[in-house]
Amino acid sequence: MKNRLFRLTFLLVVFVVFSGWGFLVHRTTHQLAVYQLPRPMRSFFYSNMNYLVEHSVRPDQRRSQDSSEASKHFIDLEAFGDSAAWKMPLTWNEAVKRYTKDSLLEYGYVPYQVIVTKNKLTEAFRSGNKDSILFYAADLGHYVGDANVPLHTSLNYDGQLTNQKGLHSLWESMIPELEIDQYNLYSKHKAKYLSDPEQAIWDAVRKAHTLLPDVFGKEISATKGFVDSTKFRVQVRRGRESKSFTTAFAKEYSKQLGKTINEQLLYSAKMIADFWYTAWVDAGKPDLSLLSTKPFGDKEKDDLKNELKAWRNNELLKKKLLISRKQVAEQQ
Numbered sequence: 181m182k183n184r185l186f187r188l189t190f191l192l193v194v195f196v197v198f199s200g201w202g203f204l205v206h207r208t209t210h211q212l213a214v215y216q217l218p219r220p221m222r223s224f225f226y227s228n229m230n231y232l233v234e235h236s237v238r239p240d241q242r243r244s245q246d247s248s249e250a251s252k253h254f255i256d257l258e259a260f261g262d263s264a265a266w267k268m269p270l271t272w273n274e275a276v277k278r279y280t281k282d283s284l285l286e287y288g289y290v291p292y293q294v295i296v297t298k299n300k301l302t303e304a305f306r307s308g309n310k311d312s313i314l315f316y317a318a319d320l321g322h323y324v325g326d327a328n329v330p331l332h333t334s335l336n337y338d339g340q341l342t343n344q345k346g347l348h349s350l351w352e353s354m355i356p357e358l359e360i361d362q363y364n365l366y367s368k369h370k371a372k373y374l375s376d377p378e379q380a381i382w383d384a385v386r387k388a389h390t391l392l393p394d395v396f397g398k399e400i401s402a403t404k405g406f407v408d409s410t411k412f413r414v415q416v417r418r419g420r421e422s423k424s425f426t427t428a429f430a431k432e433y434s435k436q437l438g439k440t441i442n443e444q445l446l447y448s449a450k451m452i453a454d455f456w457y458t459a460w461v462d463a464g465k466p467d468l469s470l471l472s473t474k475p476f477g478d479k480e481k482d483d484l485k486n487e488l489k490a491w492r493n494n495e496l497l498k499k500k501l502l503i504s505r506k507q508v509a510e511q512q
Contacts, residue, residue, distance in 0.1 A: 203237055205356050205445055207504035208365070210236040210321045212449035213456065215491050216371050221460055223476040224468035226484050228314055233503045235318040236325075252323065254288040254332040257389055265333070265386045270378035272296070290332060291381045294323045298377055298459050305463030310471040320459070321452040327384050328448040330391040344399050350425050351395060355434045355441055358427065360505070363442045366494045369450045371457035384451055391440060398436040405432060 210232045214225045225232065242249045257264040260279060269275045272292040275284060284292070297320040304312035331337045331348050339347030356363075374380045403411060411429045415422050425433075434441070460466070469476070487501055496502040 203353075204360065204504050205352065205448075206236040206322055206325050207233045208360070208502065209325050209445060209449040209452055210318070211496075211503050212365060212367070212446075212491070213321060213371075213452035215488055216367070216369055216450065216453035217457060218371060220465065221371075221457065221468060222484070223480075224471060225317075225456070227472060227476060227480065230503065231314055232318050232321070235314075236322055239319055239322045248285070251285050251288050252293040253290055253326045254337065255290050255385065256287040256335040256337070257333050257385075258335045259283070259287040265382075265389045268382075270382055287335075288332075290323055290327045291378075291385050294320065294327060294381045294455070295378055297323055298455055301456070301459040302462045305460050305466055308466060308471065313471070317456055317459075320455055324381070324384070324451050324455055325448045327381055328388050328444050328451065330388045330395050330444075333385055333389040334392055336392075336396070339396065339399070342396060344396060346423070346425060347395065347399060350399075350430060350433065351441065354425060354430050355437075356445070358430055359434060361497050363445065364494055365446075365496055365502070366491055367446050367450060369453070371453035373461050374454050374458040377455065377458060380451070380454070384447070387447070388444070391444075394437060394440065399433055402429065402433040402436050 211229060214222065214229050214232065217225055239249065239253065257268075260268055260283075269278060272284075272289070272295070275289070275292065297316055301313065301316035301320050304316050326332050329352055331351060336342060337348055339345055406429055411426060412423050413426050415424065460468075486499075487496070490496050490499045490501050497505060500506065
């Protein structure tokens, strides 16, 4: 329990100070996922894309009111034994039998939360409740995104066990903020049906977990070219000194990581589209046009066509069509 409370407190600090993967990248992946949906879904999701992008960070925001929320965002695989990523049960009930509910609440259960939320989205589609569809679609995308972050799969989630404290915000927040204009945001992927969603999300967790040696190792390698005064900067926030990485170090670390963060961003968007599509198919492919209060007219069709063209040409940022970046500019 003590460890869980510490973890919650830490994550709240990260959320408040750094904004994290939960802002820029979560919002970006939700937008990209909309473009990958098939036509029977895409018009409805495009019409509500601003809502989905804005509320993609809501699960993080709930942490300050709901003490049970934090554990839904990660899974500390080392706590469940050797090679847990490949040995843990795919379903919640089996995991509870093997490890107990208390252990899962303490060390996280993001892959199981993805399935819970996917099932809620399926029911929302089935009932035709527009508000519920959008609510659970935004939440589902968030949890899927978190499952694709390497540091969300480890006890050493901030590098605190290896004298690399601050690694969490560096990897998932600072670097994307600095370099998203250099990222490729286009993927040829089209949403596909997941015949085994449990296996799919666990494959994502495993993939993210295998990236950890580079996440830690490249930081050590990058540090060799820096001293404390060039690696860190000290800022005063609300009368208190805080230590963070310099832009120069962040860029060097990113250079050594290569395309890893960009590729995880794209993989997250792909999976979000797949899970949304799977929930819709499992609900019987309901006609989403019946939920719209106004028709998807010529203007909306032209706007979507232009955005899809910009996306395919990797020009969303150039054309100022990336919602997450526009929101950052408006907040500054």
